[in-house]
Amino acid sequence: MPTSAFHADVHAPAGDNAQFGPVLGDAEFEFIRHVIAENAGIILGPNKRQLVQGRLARRLRELGLPSYESYCAHVRDSGPEELVGLINALTTNVTSFFRENHHFEALSSYMIPEALKRNQTSRRLRIWSAGCSTGEEPYCIAMVLSECLPSGIRWDAKILATDIDSEVINTAQQGIYPSDRLSAVTEARLRRCFRKGVGAHSGQAMIQPDVARLITFRTLNLQHNWPMQGPFDVIFCRNVMIYFDQPTREKLVTRFAGLLAPGGYLCLGHSESIHAGTAPFRLVGKTIYRKHGDGNGA
Numbered sequence: 001m002p003t004s005a006f007h008a009d010v011h012a013p014a015g016d017n018a019q020f021g022p023v024l025g026d027a028e029f030e031f032i033r034h035v036i037a038e039n040a041g042i043i044l045g046p047n048k049r050q051l052v053q054g055r056l057a058r059r060l061r062e063l064g065l066p067s068y069e070s071y072c073a074h075v076r077d078s079g080p081e082e083l084v085g086l087i088n089a090l091t092t093n094v095t096s097f098f099r100e101n102h103h104f105e106a107l108s109s110y111m112i113p114e115a116l117k118r119n120q121t122s123r124r125l126r127i128w129s130a131g132c133s134t135g136e137e138p139y140c141i142a143m144v145l146s147e148c149l150p151s152g153i154r155w156d157a158k159i160l161a162t163d164i165d166s167e168v169i170n171t172a173q174q175g176i177y178p179s180d181r182l183s184a185v186t187e188a189r190l191r192r193c194f195r196k197g198v199g200a201h202s203g204q205a206m207i208q209p210d211v212a213r214l215i216t217f218r219t220l221n222l223q224h225n226w227p228m229q230g231p232f233d234v235i236f237c238r239n240v241m242i243y244f245d246q247p248t249r250e251k252l253v254t255r256f257a258g259l260l261a262p263g264g265y266l267c268l269g270h271s272e273s274i275h276a277g278t279a280p281f282r283l284v285g286k287t288i289y290r291k292h293g294d295g296n297g298a
């Protein structure tokens with residue numbers, strides 16, 4: 001490779017870095033922090049400047065914009081339109097199949113069995129994966145749910161999977177994953193719930209339609225109004241609230257409580273918790289909260 005490929009232009013224009021592109025200045029960083037906190041509830045600490053610059057660099061290139069000043073002007077002028085691009089670029093979407101597996105064990109051993117008992121008249125069961133990212137979490141819920149539903153009896157069982165980021169929802173809806181991301185899925189589930197890709201899809205696996213059909217994917221900002229009525233039997237909101245401030249977390253937990261059936265469960269991420277007394281919940285397992293009551297007036 002010619003050494004000129006590594007040549008840094010010492011005469012680069014102010015505000016630019018010839019090797020890494022435009023530099024995010026103080027005012028623009030503050031503006032972006034404010035916009036993302038206002039619209040997504042996501043709090044970006046002052047130490048996140050490099051991360052923001054790195055994640056928005058692609059967006060600037062896509063839009064053909066030369067600087068962060070021009071990008072911030074574009075966000076201001078285009079209103080809600082560019083908000084989607086900004087939010088998609090700044091969300092952290094790390095996830096994996098059977099991440100924090102104890103939640104899926106609890107789902108199968110008592111959360112779904114209790115809901116099946118509680119709802120035997122309505123035969124309706126609802127689970128929400130709030131902040132589902134690229135779909136691994138709701139597909140794991142669907143695999144477990146399909147194993148727990150009684151055969152021969154029709155149940156109206158559905159999973160709602162939502163995320164603020166429209167790009168991850170698109171990926172999730174496709175249900176196609178590189179095979180090396182499936183190492184935590186058991187052999188039996190791989191055989192029953194996935195199709196192996198061939199030809200152009202070799203090295204990938206696609207979720208089976210009879211598992212995928214249990215899930216409805218939607219874009220939804222947790223800070224906005226929710227169109228769902230509930231009640232949900234289980235809500236997963238894992239590794240989402242860590243990005244919010246404390247008042248936003250407390251408000252969200254109260255809203256989840258309002259949509260959960262009495263005796264329903266809320267699963268949070270490994271570093272998240274509910275302050276005792278904030279909402280009608282009791283801690284019953286590792287980051288597992290049960291809403292008071294049993295659905296029979298208790």
Ligand SMILES: C[S@@+](CC[C@H](N)C(=O)[O-])C[C@H]1O[C@@H](n2cnc3c(N)ncnc32)[C@H](O)[C@@H]1O
Nearest residue numbers: 040091094095131133164165221222238239240
């Ligand atoms: C780290 S991922 C967690 C994925 C999955 N729940 C898990 O634990 O593996 C956090 C997800 O929360 C989403 N998110 C962040 N702020 C949100 C908001 N205000 N409303 C809805 N989703 C949000 C992000 O887009 C991201 O996909």
